[in-house]
Amino acid sequence: MKKYAIEFKNVYFSYGKTEVLKEVTFALEQGDFLGIIGPNGGGKTTLLKLMLGLLRPDKGQILVLGEEPLKARHKVGYVPQSMDFNLGFPISAMEVVLMGRLGASRIGRRYSEEDKQKARRALERVGMWEYRHMPVGSLSGGQRQKVFIARALATEPKILFLDEPTASVDPDFQTDLYDFLKELNAEATIVVITHDIGVVSSYMKSIACVNKHLIFHEAGKITQEMLEMAYQCPVDLVAHGLPHRVLPTHGKK
Numbered sequence: 085m086k087k088y089a090i091e092f093k094n095v096y097f098s099y100g101k102t103e104v105l106k107e108v109t110f111a112l113e114q115g116d117f118l119g120i121i122g123p124n125g126g127g128k129t130t131l132l133k134l135m136l137g138l139l140r141p142d143k144g145q146i147l148v149l150g151e152e153p154l155k156a157r158h159k160v161g162y163v164p165q166s167m168d169f170n171l172g173f174p175i176s177a178m179e180v181v182l183m184g185r186l187g188a189s190r191i192g193r194r195y196s197e198e199d200k201q202k203a204r205r206a207l208e209r210v211g212m213w214e215y216r217h218m219p220v221g222s223l224s225g226g227q228r229q230k231v232f233i234a235r236a237l238a239t240e241p242k243i244l245f246l247d248e249p250t251a252s253v254d255p256d257f258q259t260d261l262y263d264f265l266k267e268l269n270a271e272a273t274i275v276v277i278t279h280d281i282g283v284v285s286s287y288m289k290s291i292a293c294v295n296k297h298l299i300f301h302e303a304g305k306i307t308q309e310m311l312e313m314a315y316q317c318p319v320d321l322v323a324h325g326l327p328h329r330v331l332p333t334h335g336k337k
Contacts, residue, residue: 087274088147089114089243090135095144097130103296104130106231108144110300112290113244115268117266117274119288121281121310126295128277129165132247135275136162151240161236163229165247171221177231178216181206184235199238208233210264226257232260239294243273252279 088111095108104127112118122128133139134146137153148156161184184206185199195203207213210230220228229249232280236244246265258280265274278284284291288295293299293310301310 086111087114088112088277089116089149090148090275091145093132093145093147095141095146097134097139097141099126105134105141105294105298106296107292108298110292110298112273112275114149114273115269115285117269117289118292119275119284119290120275120277120292120294121279121284122294125203129247129293131292131294131298132275135207136160157238159197159241160243160245161239161241163232163236163244163246165251166217173221175220176217177207177212177220177223177234179267180231180278181234181238182218202240203234207231208236209237210234226253229253229257229261241272243275246274247280248277250278250283258283263273266336271302284285286293 090110090112092108092110095105097105098164108131120128120131130139135140135148135153137148137157146153148237149159181203182195182199185195185203186294188247190334204213204216207216212227212230215223215231220231223231233246233249244265249288250261251260262283265276268274276288289302291301291310299310
């Protein structure tokens with residue numbers, strides 16, 4: 085019997101009178117690596133927030149690891165697109181990661197030895213242990229992102245969600261990050277929002293294209309229908325190995 089990490093059943097969501105998601109139905113198996121693509125404003129981040137329980141659907145059902153999203157929150161890790169973080173605040177990389185060990189019921193309590201060991205392991209996994217005492221504000225953009233990923237990993241999540249994790253970082257970091265996520269996928273389900281079509285083709289097992297409606301492909305294959313939804317125009321797909329390149333179709337409007 086298949087075990088699902090995430091299930092959407094005929095989900096609708098609106099901000100006020102603006103419909104953002106409509107008739108969204110799909111099931112993601114545990115151990116999958118899902119890439120979410122689509123145009124800006126198409127509903128990608130809203131979809132992710134519904135998975136996290138940060139938003140509730142107007143209609144339909146969402147299950148995360150067989151539970152309502154809020155009940156499963158202790159089983160997931162989340163790296164948002166941008167952290168609301170004061171870079172001048174004197175906090176070390178280790179302290180940021182330790183914060184990931186604090187649940188709502190543990191605010192005000194001291195960190196245990198187990199917390200410290202798991203924070204260390206998370207920093208080691210992303211290659212940032214030697215920077216543990218460094219103020220986060222003094223790190224490069226890529227290094228800070230690694231620290232925030234370690235913060236999410238410190239809870240040992242069964243599902244890791246990342247919203248455009250390579251935004252504003254250098255290309256070398258992008259490659260290293262997706263290599264790391266591919267390795268991590270042996271232990272956890274991964275869900276990533278990205279605009280990089282080449283990355284989706286190279287690393288991800290399943291693809292969801294979102295633009296109010298959702299097209300889900302379990303084989304990790306990017307279809308012309310997905311790209312036309314994502315880019316909102318007719319396209320031809322020219323693939324010379326990987327990554328893919330998207331071109332407009334001449335003579336069509």
